[in-house]
Amino acid sequence: MSLDKLFPNKLKCKPVPLIPFTCKVNGEQRNLEVPPTYRLADLICGEFQLSGTKTFCGNGHCGACSVVMNGKLVNSCLIMAYQANHTEIETIECISKGTLHPLQEKLMEEGELQCGYCTPGRVMAIKALLDSNKRPTREEIVEALSGNLCHCTGSGGMIRAIEKYLDESPVSKKSTEVLGGYDDHT
Numbered sequence: 001m002s003l004d005k006l007f008p009n010k011l012k013c014k015p016v017p018l019i020p021f022t023c024k025v026n027g028e029q030r031n032l033e034v035p036p037t038y039r040l041a042d043l044i045c046g047e048f049q050l051s052g053t054k055t056f057c058g059n060g061h062c063g064a065c066s067v068v069m070n071g072k073l074v075n076s077c078l079i080m081a082y083q084a085n086h087t088e089i090e091t092i093e094c095i096s097k098g099t100l101h102p103l104q105e106k107l108m109e110e111g112e113l114q115c116g117y118c119t120p121g122r123v124m125a126i127k128a129l130l131d132s133n134k135r136p137t138r139e140e141i142v143e144a145l146s147g148n149l150c151h152c153t154g155s156g157g158m159i160r161a162i163e164k165y166l167d168e169s170p171v172s173k174k175s176t177e178v179l180g181g182y183d184d185h186t
């Protein structure tokens with residue numbers, strides 16, 4: 001027997017209308033229709049198939065889902081799709097193109113990676129920092145990483161890696177060039 005016959009008075013739910021959505025992701029224009037309940041994290045990991053961005057807590061505590069939206073670091077699990085409409089998004093995929101970026105090589109040298117789950121979000125936090133501050137102090141680096149939790153190694157290796165990377169990077173370069181990201185919003 002069908003469910004309709006079993007429960008003739010059950011509440012009939014109307015399908016949720018999709019909303020038009022447009023944004024630029026890593027320099028590429030994306031236009032689609034999305035359910036209004038979608039978060040930016042759902043779009044990045046699902047619709048856009050950008051698997052570098054991770055989700056873990058889903059409520060803004062861990063920072064694993066960090067991306068840059070209009071030049072600002074955001075937790076993509078806390079941003080609804082409509083809030084990201086008509087924005088420019090940068091994800092970890094804009095940092096390295098085929099090969100590891102020098103910053104990522106420094107992270108490996110310093111043993112910063114263990115499970116690696118938090119690393120994309122942390123790299124995006126550093127990108128956002130360097131976009132606004134070419135020569136951050138150690139305190140500023142620690143502050144920039146404070147929203148990105150690591151349960152394996154802590155932040156010591158990452159801070160050393162960033163300082164090494166900065167020591168070897170030309171100060172005058174824009175960080176988007178230094179970090180290898182596309183450079184469309186500067």
Ligand code: FES
Pocket residue numbers: 054055056057058059060061062063064065066075076077078
């Ligand atoms: Fe978004 Fe943890 S998954 S902050």
